[in-house]
Amino acid sequence: MPAPVTIDPAPEKIVPNGQSTLHEDVVNKLRELIFDGQLADETRIPEKQLCARFGISRTPLREALKVLAREGLISLLPHRGARVVKLKPSDIDEVFPVMGALEAVAGEAACRNISEEGIAEIRALHYQMALHHTRGERADYFRLNQRIHEKIMEAAGNPTLSQIYKSLSLRIRRARYMANIPQQRWDQAMAEHELILQTLAARDGAKLGQLLKTHLLNKSEVVKATISDSPP
Amino acid sequence: MPAPVTIDPAPEKIVPNGQSTLHEDVVNKLRELIFDGQLADETRIPEKQLCARFGISRTPLREALKVLAREGLISLLPHRGARVVKLKPSDIDEVFPVMGALEAVAGEAACRNISEEGIAEIRALHYQMALHHTRGERADYFRLNQRIHEKIMEAAGNPTLSQIYKSLSLRIRRARYMANIPQQRWDQAMAEHELILQTLAARDGAKLGQLLKTHLLNKSEVVKATISDSPP
DNA sequence: GGCGGCCATTATGAATTCAAAAATGTCAAA
DNA sequence: TTTGACATTTTTGAATTCATAATGGCCGCC
Numbered sequence: 001m002p003a004p005v006t007i008d009p010a011p012e013k014i015v016p017n018g019q020s021t022l023h024e025d026v027v028n029k030l031r032e033l034i035f036d037g038q039l040a041d042e043t044r045i046p047e048k049q050l051c052a053r054f055g056i057s058r059t060p061l062r063e064a065l066k067v068l069a070r071e072g073l074i075s076l077l078p079h080r081g082a083r084v085v086k087l088k089p090s091d092i093d094e095v096f097p098v099m100g101a102l103e104a105v106a107g108e109a110a111c112r113n114i115s116e117e118g119i120a121e122i123r124a125l126h127y128q129m130a131l132h133h134t135r136g137e138r139a140d141y142f143r144l145n146q147r148i149h150e151k152i153m154e155a156a157g158n159p160t161l162s163q164i165y166k167s168l169s170l171r172i173r174r175a176r177y178m179a180n181i182p183q184q185r186w187d188q189a190m191a192e193h194e195l196i197l198q199t200l201a202a203r204d205g206a207k208l209g210q211l212l213k214t215h216l217l218n219k220s221e222v223v224k225a226t227i228s229d230s231p232p
Numbered sequence: 233m234p235a236p237v238t239i240d241p242a243p244e245k246i247v248p249n250g251q252s253t254l255h256e257d258v259v260n261k262l263r264e265l266i267f268d269g270q271l272a273d274e275t276r277i278p279e280k281q282l283c284a285r286f287g288i289s290r291t292p293l294r295e296a297l298k299v300l301a302r303e304g305l306i307s308l309l310p311h312r313g314a315r316v317v318k319l320k321p322s323d324i325d326e327v328f329p330v331m332g333a334l335e336a337v338a339g340e341a342a343c344r345n346i347s348e349e350g351i352a353e354i355r356a357l358h359y360q361m362a363l364h365h366t367r368g369e370r371a372d373y374f375r376l377n378q379r380i381h382e383k384i385m386e387a388a389g390n391p392t393l394s395q396i397y398k399s400l401s402l403r404i405r406r407a408r409y410m411a412n413i414p415q416q417r418w419d420q421a422m423a424e425h426e427l428i429l430q431t432l433a434a435r436d437g438a439k440l441g442q443l444l445k446t447h448l449l450n451k452s453e454v455v456k457a458t459i460s461d462s463p464p
Numbered sequence: 465g466g467c468g469g470c471c472a473t474t475a476t477g478a479a480t481t482c483a484a485a486a487a488t489g490t491c492a493a494a
Numbered sequence: 495t496t497t498g499a500c501a502t503t504t505t506t507g508a509a510t511t512c513a514t515a516a517t518g519g520c521c522g523c524c
Contacts, residue, residue, distance in 0.1 A: 021310045022508070023298065047476075057509045059291070062477090063298045066255065070302050072395075078253050079476060079515050094392035097341070101333040109329070160326035163304075164396060254478070279506070289479045294507085311485050311506060 022056060026064035029054065034073055034084055035173055041086040045074065072171055087175050089224045095172050096220035102165045103149065103216055104209035109156035111205035119201055122151050126197045133190045138181070148193070152200070152212075175227050185222055192218070254288060258296035261286065266305055266316055267405055273318040277306065304403050319407050321456045327404050328452035334397045335381065335448055336441035341388035343437035351433055354383050358429045365422045370413070380425070384432070384444075407459050417454055424450070 030050075033039045045065070051058050069076040076082050129144035153162050181189070192215045199208040262282075265271045277297070283290050301308040308314050361376035385394050413421070424447045431440040 048474095058476090059508055059510090063295055066295045067298050067302050070299050081476070081516095091392070094390045097337055097390070098334065098393050098396060101337040102330065105329055105333040158326045158329070160304075160323070160400075161330050164330065164400075168392075168396070280504095290506090291478055291480090312487095313506070 021060075023060040023063040023067075026054065026056065026060055027067050030064055030068055031073065031170065037174070039084050041084050043083060045082040045084070047081075071167060087172065087227055089227060092172065092175060092220055092224045092227065095168055096216055096223070099165065099168050100213040100216035100220075102161060102168070103152070103212040106153045106156040106158070106161060106165070107200070107208035107212045108205035109158060109161075110152050111200060111203040111208055113157045114155040114200070114203075118151070118155050122148055122155075122200065123197060125151065126193060129193070130190065133186065141186075145189075145193075172223070175223050180226055181222050185218070189215070189218065253292075255292040255295040255299075258286065258288065258292055259299050262296055262300055263305065263402065269406070271316050273316050275315060277314045277316070279313075303399060319404065319459055321459060324404065324407060324452055324456045324459065327400055328448055328455070331397065331400050332445040332448035332452075334393060334400070335384070335444040338385045338388040338390070338393060338397070339432070339440035339444045340437035341390060341393075342384050343432065343435040343440055345389045346387040346432070346435075350383070350387050354380055354387075354432065355429060357383065358425060361425070362422065365418065373418075374408075377421075377425075404455070407455050412458055413454050417450070421447070421450065 030039070039045060047058055047061055047065075051061055054061065065074065065076060065082050068074045069082070073085065074082045075085050125144055125148050129141055129148065132138075132141040132144060153165055156162070192211065196208065196211050196215065199211055262271070271277060279290050279293055279297075283293055286293065297306065297308060297314050300306045301314065305317065306314045307317050357376055357380050361373055361380065364370075364373040364376060385397055388394070424443065428440065428443050428447065431443055
C-alpha cells in the first residue's frame with residue numbers, strides 16, 4: 001500500500017499530562033472522533049493506525065476500546081476488531097423513553113431541591129434560547145436547549161442519575177445533532193419549554209416530570225426521522 | 233486468622249475458552265468476588281496478587297479493571313491502584329429512584345407488549361414467591377422476586393432499558409442481598425406484588441408504572457437501613 | 465473461467481519487559 | 495522519642511514482544 005495522502009506531522013498526539021491517565025484521554029479522544037464522524041459507522045477501527053495517529057502504544061488504546069464498548073459506542077468482536085456501532089431508528093425508540101423517564105425523575109427532584117437562583121439561571125437560559133428560536137438560529141438554540149436540560153439534571157442533585165443520563169446522551173449525540181427539525185415542531189418544542197419553565201418555577205414536580213417525559217418523546221420522533229433515511 | 237479450611241490447588245483459574253475473551257471472563261469473575269465480599273470495601277486490589285490467583289497476566293486484568301471502574305463498582309486512582317467502592321446510604325438514595333423510574337417505564341411498555349403466556353409465567357412465579365413468603369423462606373423469596381422484576385423488564389422489549397437497569401442492579405446488589413427485611417415490611421411488599429400482578433394482568437400501564445415506582449421506593453428504605461450501620 | 469482449499473500475511477489477544485510514581489523503611493537530628 | 499529527609503522497594507502505567515486466530519492472495523481443480 002502506498003503512503004497515505006494526508007501527512008500530518010503531529011496529527012493529534014496525545015501528550016501525557018501528569019494528572020489524568022493516558023487511557024482516559026484516549027477514551028475522550030475516540031469519543032470525539034466518533035461524534036465528528038471521522039470514525040464512520042460500521043467501519044473497522046484499525047488499532048495500529050490509531051496508535052500511530054495518537055502516538056501511543058496499543059496497550060492504552062485497547063483499554064480505551066474496552067471502556068467505549070461498555071458504553072455502547074463501539075462493538076468488540078473477538079479477533080475481529082472494533083467497529084463503531086451504527087445508530088438505528090430502533091435505538092432511538094429504545095433510548096428516548098429511558099431518557100424521558102430519567103428527566104422526569106430529575107424534574108421531580110429538581111422541584112424539591114433547586115434554589116431560587118437556580119431557577120433564575122434557567123429562566124435566563126430559557127429566554128436566551130427563545131431569542132435564538134425567534135431568530136431562527138438553530139445551532140445556538142440547540143446549545144442552549146442542551147444546557148437547560150443539563151441544568152435541570154444538575155439541580156436534581158443525583159450524581160448517579162446524571163451519570164446515566166449523560167452516558168445515554170452521548171450514545172445518541174450523533175443523531176441529535178443531525179436533527180434537522182421542521183419549523184412547526186420547533187415552535188411546538190419552544191412552547192413546551194415555556195411550560196417547562198413555568199412549572200419548574202411553580203415547583204410542581206409531578207407535572208414537570210410529565211412535561212419533560214412527553215417533551216423527550218416528541219423529540220424522539222424528529223430524531224428518528226432524521227436517521228431513518230439511512231436504514232439499518 | 234488461621235488458614236482457610238478449603239484449600240483449592242487451582243483456586244479459580246480462568247481457563248481461556250475459545251469463544252469469550254479473557255478479559256470478559258475476568259470482569260465477571262471480579263464481579264463475583266466483589267459480591268461475595270471476598271474483595272472487601274475500600275481495600276486496595278493488588279494487581280499482582282489477583283493475577284497469580286487467576287493465573288493470568290496483568291494486561292487482561294487491567295482491562296477488566298477499567299471496565300469495572302466504568303460500571304462504578306471500583307474506583308481507579310492514577311498510580312494509586314483500584315479499590316472497591318463502598319456502598320453509602322446516599323448511593324441507595326440515588327440509585328433507587330432511578331431504578332424505580334426505569335421499572336415504571338418497563339411496566340408501561342410491558343403492559344403493551346407482553347403476551348398472555350408471559351403474564352401466565354409471571355403469575356406462576358408470583359404465587360411461587362407467595363408460597364415462600366408464607367413459609368418464611370427469605371432467600372427463595374428474594375430469588376423469585378428478582379426474577380419477576382427481570383421478567384417485567386424483559387417483557388418491555390427494550391434492550392437498552394434492560395442493560396441500564398441491570399447495570400444499576402449490579403451496583404447495589406451487595407446491599408440488596410444483605411437486606412434483613414422486617415416481617416411487617418415483607419408483608420407489605422408481598423401485598424404490593426399482589427397488586428402489581430393484577431395491574432399487569434389488566435394491562436394498566438400507567439398504574440403499573442406508578443406501583444413499581446413506589447414499590448422500589450419502599451424497598452429503598454429497607455435497604456438503606458441495612459447498610460446504615462456501617463457509616464460512610 | 466469460476467470455485468475451493470492451502471499458505472502467507474496481518475491484526476488481534478495476551479504475556480513480558482521497561483519506566484516512573486508512590487509506598488515503605490531506615491537513619492539521623494531535634 | 496518523635497519527626498523528617500533520603501534511599502530502597504514495591505506497584506502501577508505504558509511499551510514491546512510473542513502467540514494465535516482471521517484475512518487475503520494464490521494455485522490447483524472442477
